[in-house]
Amino acid sequence: MRTAYSVETVRAAERTLMARLPDGALMQRAAAGLAAACAQLLGRVYGSRVVLLVGSGDNGGDALWAGARLARRGAAVTAVLLAPGRAHPGGLAALRRAGGVTVPAADGVPLVERADLVLDGIVGIGGTGGLRAEAVPLAEAAHRSRAAVVAVDLPSGVDADTGQVRGAAVRADLTVTFGTHKPALFVDPAREHAGSVRLVDIGLELPAGPFLEALQHADVARLLPVPAAESDKYRRGVVGIAAGSARYPGAAVLAVSGALRGGAGAVRYVGPAADAVIARYPETLVSDQGPKKAGRVQAWVVGPGAGDDARTVAQVLALDVPVLVDADGLRLAPARDVRRRTAPTLMTPHAGEAAALLGVGRDEVEGARLDAVRELAGRYRATVLLKGSTTLVAGPDGGPVRANATGTPWLATAGSGDVLSGLAGSLLAAGLPALDAASAGAYVHGLAGRFAARHAPAGAHDIADAIPRAWRDVREAGVG
Ligand SMILES: NC(=O)C1=CN([C@@H]2O[C@H](COP(=O)(O)OP(=O)(O)OC[C@H]3O[C@@H](n4cnc5c(N)ncnc54)[C@H](O)[C@@H]3O)[C@@H](O)[C@H]2O)[C@@H](O)CC1
Numbered sequence: 001m002r003t004a005y006s007v008e009t010v011r012a013a014e015r016t017l018m019a020r021l022p023d024g025a026l027m028q029r030a031a032a033g034l035a036a037a038c039a040q041l042l043g044r045v046y047g048s049r050v051v052l053l054v055g056s057g058d059n060g061g062d063a064l065w066a067g068a069r070l071a072r073r074g075a076a077v078t079a080v081l082l083a084p085g086r087a088h089p090g091g092l093a094a095l096r097r098a099g100g101v102t103v104p105a106a107d108g109v110p111l112v113e114r115a116d117l118v119l120d121g122i123v124g125i126g127g128t129g130g131l132r133a134e135a136v137p138l139a140e141a142a143h144r145s146r147a148a149v150v151a152v153d154l155p156s157g158v159d160a161d162t163g164q165v166r167g168a169a170v171r172a173d174l175t176v177t178f179g180t181h182k183p184a185l186f187v188d189p190a191r192e193h194a195g196s197v198r199l200v201d202i203g204l205e206l207p208a209g210p211f212l213e214a215l216q217h218a219d220v221a222r223l224l225p226v227p228a229a230e231s232d233k234y235r236r237g238v239v240g241i242a243a244g245s246a247r248y249p250g251a252a253v254l255a256v257s258g259a260l261r262g263g264a265g266a267v268r269y270v271g272p273a274a275d276a277v278i279a280r281y282p283e284t285l286v287s288d289q290g291p292k293k294a295g296r297v298q299a300w301v302v303g304p305g306a307g308d309d310a311r312t313v314a315q316v317l318a319l320d321v322p323v324l325v326d327a328d329g330l331r332l333a334p335a336r337d338v339r340r341r342t343a344p345t346l347m348t349p350h351a352g353e354a355a356a357l358l359g360v361g362r363d364e365v366e367g368a369r370l371d372a373v374r375e376l377a378g379r380y381r382a383t384v385l386l387k388g389s390t391t392l393v394a395g396p397d398g399g400p401v402r403a404n405a406t407g408t409p410w411l412a413t414a415g416s417g418d419v420l421s422g423l424a425g426s427l428l429a430a431g432l433p434a435l436d437a438a439s440a441g442a443y444v445h446g447l448a449g450r451f452a453a454r455h456a457p458a459g460a461h462d463i464a465d466a467i468p469r470a471w472r473d474v475r476e477a478g479v480g
Pocket residue numbers: 010011013014026027030055056057058059060062122123124125126127128129130131132152153154157178179202204
């Protein structure tokens with residue numbers, strides 16, 4: 001599991017550690033890791049042209065000390081000072097001792113354009129708002145140039161705690177972050193600015209409860225249900241799908257396709273698309289009795305392609321088993337009915353649906369996903385999975401939010417959300433708590449999307465077909 005901590009927690013851990021260490025020791029650790037990552041990226045340090053973008057704080061200090069190390073190995077290093085007079089004095093002296101030179105910001109653009117490597121030390125966790133005006137042309141030149149751009153701790157201009165980007169921000173190929181990941185490195189739009197991310201251990205001791213966590217193969221492998229020797233289909237869990245309409249029968253088929261690959265022992269379907277479902281998946285148990293009388297079901301999925309069928313949504317919400325509410329179901333589920341439930345509820349909106357529930361614009365949700373997912377989870381007292389370029393899952397009682405790391409923009413294809421709802425619903429029926437069902441479901445779904453769209457676009461049914469491969473990949477890598 002990868003974890004991220006808020007700026008406040010990082011600062012507190014840093015204070016504790018600094019009290020035990022000689023002055024400047026932490027910055028040396030950071031700079032050593034940073035210089036090593038840069039050297040690796042460059043391949044040949046000797047003779048390379050390195051430009052440091054240096055702001056007024058310790059982030060600039062890290063860049064200067066790392067620049068000094070590269071200069072000692074034969075790189076031509078120039079520091080562009082964005083706040084001359086306020087650049088880190090120790091770092092500046094070290095760079096100059098190593099043969100590096102400094103120039104004011106106004107002279108920086110041509111140097112950046114000719115560089116092999118640009119180090120972004122403008123701001124780190126001390127940054128507020130987007131890049132200041134004088135830094136913008138430098139960031140743009142770095143993006144345009146053929147130089148590799150390495151962000152120090154964070155891409156400058158992004159908000160460390162929320163992943164918001166208010167204004168211009170650096171776009172990096174690699175971010176070298178210190179002590180712990182920061183939330184912005186997992187959450188779009190900031191994450192997209194970070195490139196690949198490398199964590200340098202500087203010895204920070206962090207508390208048990210992170211701010212954000214991102215599951216990896218081994219974590220998901222532990223969550224995925226495996227039938228025991230004495231299992232039968234009922235013990236493995238039965239998932240009920242109440243989805244589809246005369247107008248959208250495909251949503252029912254796709255939700256069932258995800259559910260069949262999600263680990264439950266059986267899939268029950270109720271709704272007007274039974275013929276279409278059976279034609280494609282004859283193993284589905286179809287009932288025409290409505291959710292209440294459909295027979296044993298350990299978890300329900302309601303909403304995909306449901307149109308205006310508020311009655312079915314209300315019936316499902318009244319059942320005392322875990323319920324996943326998606327798509328049209330979100331609009332049709334009154335907040336008070338969701339809050340009243342004692343069994344877990346998992347809601348799976350995309351940004352547009354989340355915006356409608358919150359009464360804000362879609363851009364607002366996409367710009368501040370962490371806030372949106374937390375707000376919804378609190379309002380509905382439910383677990384909420386917010387879909388999109390970064391999928392986030394928040395539980396109703398606070399605690400760390402989970403960010404999914406396996407997604408791919410290829411998933412943005414009609415019907416892929418229906419597949420996810422079936423898959424996550426099946427995991428609920430198999431007995432996973434809502435937070436785990438949602439995050440393991442998103443993880444496997446994202447991976448399936450990557451497999452399905454390896455060298456070509458894929459449809460939602462291809463993503464469903466790739467779920468077994470994704471599942472196997474997780475199990476084999478995670479538990480051997
Ligand atoms: N906290 C830690 O544990 C460690 C921190 N280190 C480095 O120290 C950094 C934090 O240093 P600081 O606290 O000095 O803060 P920063 O270097 O992030 O920012 C310093 C100053 O930049 C100015 N500023 C704020 N927003 C700006 C913007 N949008 N554009 C331009 N200037 C802006 C402000 O005057 C602010 O005080 C970390 O990101 C990391 O790189 C490392 O040296 C090692 C350990």
